[in-house]
Amino acid sequence: MDPLMPSASQDSVEKFLDVPYNQRWECLKPVIVRVYIEENNKLANLSRRMEVEYSFNAQVHQYRYQFKKWGIKKRTVAEEKEAVITALGKRRLQDGTSTSDALINQGDFQKSVDKKQLKRYINQSIRENEQITWTPGLFLRHDLPYAALFRRSSGNDNPSPSVIGPTTPDFVDVKSPHGGPSPSASHNSLSPTMQLIQKKVLFDRAIFFLSGREDDLLAQLDRDEKKSTATWLHDFWMYSFMTAKYWGRGPKTWTFSLINFKSFAKHLVPPTPDHHITFEETSESSSSTAIVPPFDSPTQLCRWTIHHEDPEYEDIPSPPSQSSDEPDARFDIDDESTWSQWRTDDLSRDLASTIGKGLQENAFSAIQPESLPLDANSIVKAVERSPKELEAEGFSFAIISRNRDAIYKIARYRRDRLRECYSDISPFHLAARFLDGGKTCCMVMDVLLTELDDSLSIGVNYIDKSGLTVLDTLFVTIIRSHSTVPPQTLGNAFTGQTRYPGQEVDPCGRWDADSPCIRHLYASGEPAIPSQWKHMFCHTSVQAICHCIASIFGVEWRPDINTPSGLFLKRCGHCGLELKVSPLHALVLTALCLANGGMPGENLFGIIACLVCLLTFRADPCATAKISISLLSGHDPGDDCQHPEINPAELAVLLFEENSGTWTSEIILGWKVLIAILQHDVAKRRDKPTHHEDECEDEEDDVEVCSHYIHEFEEERLSKSVYCGNQRLGAVWALIQAELLTYRRLNEDEPWLSPRFDMRILLEGLESDDDTCLQMLVRGAEEAGENLLQNYSRCGLFYGAKNPMCALREEACTSYYANLDDWERTTFIQPMEC
Incomplete structure (x- = not known):
């Protein structure tokens, strides 16, 4: 809005010669700004011209003071350059957008953008940030597709995906073309400066992502850009998860179509990323009681694991199996029993490198990198130059997918590559969060405990960055999976959280992150597990939790349980x-x-x-x-x-x-x-008048000292792991172990507890201080006084168990009375290591 500028030929009134000197500064301000800014004169030349043409005599330092007072400067500062880049970046896909459309407000005047300064700034900024690194766990966070992410974000203070990009600061004005995004506004049709601006915008967004600044990234995106970004990242999460979960058998490369075909169970795949989800379509309240289509509802009946010692037999060599990459090899993607194990040379492949290669080739998503509103190539390069971080990310996906073989190989042979990134992934907490009692029970935790020692051990890494212990995480898994209690109830570590991490995996084995019910649930826009999917804290979950506790606090390098x-x-x-x-x-x-x-x-x-x-x-x-x-x-x-x-x-x-x-x-x-x-x-x-409370001996007179062989190991280690000062407590522990080893609910109308474990009799025995009631439970009301349990010690551990921390059914029970004979719901796994 510059007024007409006076020239040297204008009369004395226009030169304001009759105005006092101090007031002439404001009168001549338009002329001074034009000569200095638009005509690009230096201060000395400006002073001479104003004296000759306008009879206005002022020194250089006076001009410098006035420009500072007016807020006018020739140099464009970094804040202004970033604002111009952001503002033009929003309009980079609109026809006719140019750097000349942007003006910077300074006082009552507007300054055009210096293209040379802008180019130098962009090139320097990109050079300075090209080598940025990333933190492991970055990709692990993107387990939700767009629709579910939208619902979760709309429930807290995170920027809503309905916001149309960042706001333009008041000190920048940009003339917006009337047309919207145009096919003609391709990269090649832009001016060189606008191409550089587009490169900077996409590069900065990649930096936001790699730095873990997701909120800053979201603030830069409009709704459609948020959707494509969230979809692409979730596609990569699913690719990484399924690659890790099935590593060693079946498909060697999981493509986008193969992932969707298996995980959506041949049902109609949700709308493609170019389909617009309007605010009205997704603004309904998110609750744990959301109605889900019937085919998406999992069964209420659990799966379970049985720790089983393989019988000894003479190994007869089998004929070599066909590799799944041979032309005549066939397998049914829906039937995992038809999947062949990989050949030995295939097993030498590296999980982390395969995940990185998938990111590089983009075979996991229908969204092409060039259509993303961020520089995917910068993300790929950052991953490529960070092999240790990628190893830790691959290790994390192996843990959450519970692939014990992959976990074992990384932990044993690549542990040195994990050390620098170890605290960022908290593997023991991941194992506790993604617990699966239906197929792996405590075995993931056991592998980690066995293979990670010294500075990587659980004794050193028992508390994560949020202040939670591994035992705390097990408690959270219980609450998350078997109640409707929201995360905020659990204390400061969950402030602002509206959704439990790890809910994609059911500890009862009824669903997994790639199960059709979960994929359809998230695709429908529901970010939380519906309450009707859950059931009470059942035996499958209980066994997995208790076995993990026994594993953690039974090893020599255990943390302090208190x-x-x-x-x-x-x-x-x-x-x-x-x-x-x-x-x-x-x-x-x-x-x-x-x-x-x-x-x-x-x-x-x-x-x-x-x-x-x-x-x-x-x-x-x-x-x-x-x-x-x-x-x-x-x-x-x-x-x-x-x-x-x-x-x-x-x-x-x-x-x-x-x-x-x-x-x-x-x-x-x-x-x-x-x-x-x-x-x-x-x-x-x-009641210990003469002994220290930590003594693992019977403190009562005339009671035999516990004779379980585990105490011999305690003496060798000079460290006690098991308490045996309460014989009645030991009997209860033996009864609980037998209950977990022998009973599951086979039909929905059956009780959650077997008739052999009567809570009323147990309460009566505890309150009356009478062992008769406990003996009734040990013998069983229907067994005519015959013991149901094998011999156990004062501390409740079975004498005949090879691993007293995890007794097998035959080591705990005198006869077979279990009802776990539904083989379709049973997974046999090896015993825990001693």
Whole structure:
């Protein structure tokens, strides 16, 4: 909006000669700015011209002061260049867009963009950031397709995908062409400067992604750009997951069509990325009770694993199998039993390199890299020059897909490449988060514990960056899979989270990340597992959790089982004290989540099993913590501190008094058993007048010392792993192990507990301090007094078990009375390593 500029021939009135000197600066401002900025004169020349042409005498330093006062500068600063690049970048696909369309507001004047300065800035910026690295776990986060990601983002403070790109700052004006995106606005039709701007925009977006700045990336994208980016990243996630999951058998290369054909189970694939999803189509509220099409609903009946010792037999060589890449080799992609194992030379291939090659070739997605609103080539190059990071990413996908062979080979032969990136992936936490009791049980955790030692061991890496222990993660897996409790309830580590990570894998084995039900669920726009898919904390999940606990705290390099929990953290608003809880307090609060938000049929047997397992491996029931019931319940505690120091048994009693009025009779019974076990064990441990509490010997007079052979290993290691000061607790642990080894619900109308494990009899025995009731459970009411269990020690471990941390069915039971004979739902796996 520049006015007409006066010239040297104009009369004295236009030169403002009659105006006082100090006021002439503002009157002559348009002339001064034109001569300096538009005609590109230096300050000395500007001073001479103004004196000659306008009889205005001022020194160079005076001009410098006035320009600073007016906010006018010839040089375009980095902030202005970035704003111009962003503004023009939004319009880069519109016909006729040019750098001349952008003007920078300075005071009351507008300055055009210096193309040379802009080019130098862009080229320098790209050179400085070309070697950027990335952090492992980056691709692991993109497990949701666009529709589900949209719903999740609309529920919190993240930028909504409906926002049409970044806003243009007030100090930049851009003339926008009337037309929208045009086919003629291709890269080659742009001016050289606009081509460079487009390169910078796409490059910066790639940098945002590689730096983990997803929010900044989203702020740069309009809705369609968000959709194509999210779809492409999710396609790569699915490719990486399925490549890792099936590594060693079946297809050697997973293409986009092959991935969709298997994971969508030949149903209609959701709309392609060029289909517009409007805000109205996806703005419905996201809830755990969303209705899902019937064919997407998984069964309520679990799968299960049986640890099994293979019988000894004479190995007879088999004829060589056909490799799946031979012309006459055939397999049914829907029937994994037809998939052949890879040949030895194929097994030497590298998982991480294959994942990297897939990214390079883009065979995993229908979206081509050149159509993405970010520079995919920069992402590929960053991955190529980061082999250690890629190895860690491949290791992560092997863990979440539970491919034990792939995990073993990476952990054993490539561990040195993992060291630098190890803390970024937290492998033990990943194993606890993606637990699968239906096919692998505790075996992924066991492989990690066995193969990762020294600085990579769980003893060193028990707590992740968010402050959660591996045991905490197991508790979160329980709550996530078997209740409707939202993540925010679990404390500060989950602030802002609306969705549990790891929910793609069901610990009962009923669905996986590539299962059709999950893929259709996410494609429909639902980011959370519907509550009708879930069921109570069942035996399959319980066994996997307990076996993981036994694995973690049974190894010589185990962490301290009494490490304070990172769950349910609260801070007193009055004194500012951070209220941390012990692992057993956290277990009681996990039980509360199941009691208040659990699924129909919940009886707390699973939590009781976890409690006894933790006590067996020396969790301390006497440990106290400052706890605010008001804060945990979401109530305002008032102006006074209300966080008494209590042990887990006292916490359980207080929670029972406050909540039991709304519980079912099964939960009330289970909670009473929980309290009774805690109180009984606290009393036993406090009744030690002459021995230290850590002594693994019988502290009562005239009672035989525990003779299980595990204590010989403890003496050799000078470290105790098992507590055996409570014989009654040992009997309960033996009963729980037998229950988990012999019973599953085969039909939906059957009970969750077998008749051999009667919670009422157990409660009566604990409360009456009478072993007769426990002996009734050991012998079984229908077996006429014959023991159902093999001999077990005071600490509840079976004498005949090769691995006392994970007894087999035949090592725990005197006869075969299991009902796990549905082979279609059974997976036989090897025993845990001793």
